Amino acid sequence: MTSEQKALFIIFGGTGDLAQRKLYPSLFNLYKQGYLKEHFAVVGTARRPWNDERYQEIVRNSISGMEVTAKQANEFSSHFYYQAHNVNDTDHYETLRKLADELDSKYELEGNRVFYLAMSPQFFSTICQHVKTQGLVTENGYNRVVIEKPFGHDVKSATELNESINQYFPEKDVYRIDHYLGKEMIQSIPALRFSNNIFNALWNYRYIANIQITLSEALGVEERAGYYENAGALRDMVQNHILQTVAMLTMNAPTMYTDQDIRKEKISALKALRVYDKDGVKQNFVRGQYGPGNGQVGYREENQVAPDSQTETFVAGRIFVDNMNMAGVPIYIRTGKRLTKKETRIDVVFKNAPYNIFGSESLKRNILSFKVEPNPGMELRLNGKEVNFDEYRIQSMHLRHSHGEDTRSKMPVGYEKLLYDVLQGDSASFSHWEEVYYSWRFVDAVRQAWDEEKLSQEEFQNYTCGSMGPQAAKELLKEDGNEWYFRPDEN
Ligand code: NAD
Numbered sequence: 001m002t003s004e005q006k007a008l009f010i011i012f013g014g015t016g017d018l019a020q021r022k023l024y025p026s027l028f029n030l031y032k033q034g035y036l037k038e039h040f041a042v043v044g045t046a047r048r049p050w051n052d053e054r055y056q057e058i059v060r061n062s063i064s065g066m067e068v069t070a071k072q073a074n075e076f077s078s079h080f081y082y083q084a085h086n087v088n089d090t091d092h093y094e095t096l097r098k099l100a101d102e103l104d105s106k107y108e109l110e111g112n113r114v115f116y117l118a119m120s121p122q123f124f125s126t127i128c129q130h131v132k133t134q135g136l137v138t139e140n141g142y143n144r145v146v147i148e149k150p151f152g153h154d155v156k157s158a159t160e161l162n163e164s165i166n167q168y169f170p171e172k173d174v175y176r177i178d179h180y181l182g183k184e185m186i187q188s189i190p191a192l193r194f195s196n197n198i199f200n201a202l203w204n205y206r207y208i209a210n211i212q213i214t215l216s217e218a219l220g221v222e223e224r225a226g227y228y229e230n231a232g233a234l235r236d237m238v239q240n241h242i243l244q245t246v247a248m249l250t251m252n253a254p255t256m257y258t259d260q261d262i263r264k265e266k267i268s269a270l271k272a273l274r275v276y277d278k279d280g281v282k283q284n285f286v287r288g289q290y291g292p293g294n295g296q297v298g299y300r301e302e303n304q305v306a307p308d309s310q311t312e313t314f315v316a317g318r319i320f321v322d323n324m325n326m327a328g329v330p331i332y333i334r335t336g337k338r339l340t341k342k343e344t345r346i347d348v349v350f351k352n353a354p355y356n357i358f359g360s361e362s363l364k365r366n367i368l369s370f371k372v373e374p375n376p377g378m379e380l381r382l383n384g385k386e387v388n389f390d391e392y393r394i395q396s397m398h399l400r401h402s403h404g405e406d407t408r409s410k411m412p413v414g415y416e417k418l419l420y421d422v423l424q425g426d427s428a429s430f431s432h433w434e435e436v437y438y439s440w441r442f443v444d445a446v447r448q449a450w451d452e453e454k455l456s457q458e459e460f461q462n463y464t465c466g467s468m469g470p471q472a473a474k475e476l477l478k479e480d481g482n483e484w485y486f487r488p489d490e491n
Helices: 016-034 053-062 070-077 088-109 123-132 155-166 183-197 199-202 222-250 259-271 280-285 405-410 414-424 432-452 471-478
Strands: 007-012 041-045 082-086 113-117 143-147 174-176 208-216 285-288 312-321 330-338 343-350 367-373 376-385 392-401
Touching: 007 016, 016 041, 016 070, 016 414, 041 471, 053 070, 053 405, 082 143, 082 285, 088 123, 123 143, 123 155, 123 343, 155 392, 174 285, 174 414, 174 432, 183 199, 183 222, 183 367, 183 376, 208 222, 222 259, 222 312, 222 343, 222 432, 259 367, 259 432, 280 285, 280 312, 280 432, 285 432, 312 471, 330 471, 343 405
Parallel strands: 007 041, 007 113, 041 082, 113 143, 143 174, 208 330
Antiparallel strands: 208 343, 285 312, 312 330, 343 367, 367 376, 376 392
16 A cells, blocks of 8 residues: 655755656656655755755756656655755755754654765765764654765775764664665565575575676766776676675575565675685686777777776676585676676576486576566576477477566666665665675675786777677686576677
8 A cells, every 4th residue: 555655855966967867756756656745855955056946947857758747747846945055064054954844844744854865975974974963863753864886995995984874873774775676676586586485495506507697788988987997897886786686696585574684694695705815816707898899989998088997897707605505506797888788687597407318419407587677577498398299309498477568667666666665664675784895895805806917908908899798708607617698799
């Protein structure tokens, strides 16, 4: 049943790209569905000297591509208020507090506040400090802080950031966003694993041969080169989205499907990641950088990129979660920019039957695929009998499920689901600090090994735009007698 939520959102970075492209449309969807009605207000803060009218116009623009009537757009945007504010300036928090208190009584918000930090991470700690010390947190309602990625850039910086946030907000009130966790098919992993005994029984090293995770992007760095040069694919995608996906695929069954129990198991899975030494990184990781091709320039020719940049735009790796259930199962991961197509998918590859009674032709693998995007769905590859009467032959069959048009149109986009969860106080789809810590611990080891060994021009620029990455990413699986099952470059 749809129940109305009461809350004040204070969005730091209210004029920014994330706020306009993701947050306002997501809030509008919650509004259309009746989760937000009369009792909500949004304060956008940023440096620009806008007023409420200008801000409301921006909000209406950001939802203009959606199904919305003029009346809805006006009513929705009338809940939005703007406060020009420099987050480093203590006095501004006083004005913000007064506005927040006024809106609290005007809309009867019962002291519930969501502080959304849609700004560069360098400001996270000062905002938390000021919000707390300048009296913006309430006594009567909840006070939740939503933090965007990246959460630090290594164990050290993440720990410092966490410690400084925890001085003002306890862990239970910190919601670290990883928008992948809001995606429908990522959320479907526990449902499939733990509500079907066929998978519950088979989900371990005895039956799973390997797991393959691909997050491929067709775009290059676009306008984000400045940020990307200092991040690279490892920090930008592996530390968060890919390792969170690994945790969902390898965690043990939670006692119950509650945020506390799920987080406990995810932390255990990430703690069990095998951390490599330098040789281990060399044997198990591949880095790449896109070179020119297919009408696109190479990474080093992009604006704001150093001509001898050592930043990787592609990562592939073989990783292990050393726990009782998954020990020894290689988990192959890869992500990169300027690959063949934009797609996220997971292939869980099962071992073959112990003996092939059908003769010499080898049996195809059973594979369970989660198609995360762009077309959410699932597929199970089985072997079955080929239809003929001369010879008994086995052929591969695909059982496919994809949600119908109707369901798809109702599917929440990532941010909408996550914002709803924040209002509900459900932190299952947000990263707990310990998950972040163990992910960075793993990633730091790879980063350190790479930083110590610079690559030459020929070693980098090692894949062409539009391919599926460097040849070495294919070799990585070949060494184990395996292959990537998702091969859009061969279609
Ligand atoms: P942006 O540069 O578009 O917006 C930054 C906002 O911060 C602007 O509103 C700006 O006015 C405000 N700001 C900057 N300095 C300020 C100051 N001193 N005082 C007050 N306001 C100030 O950035 P963005 O793309 O919206 O990203 C925001 C955060 O979200 C970042 O942490 C980013 O990593 C993260 N993120 C963004 C996206 C995305 O799609 N844009 C996706 C994932 C994560």
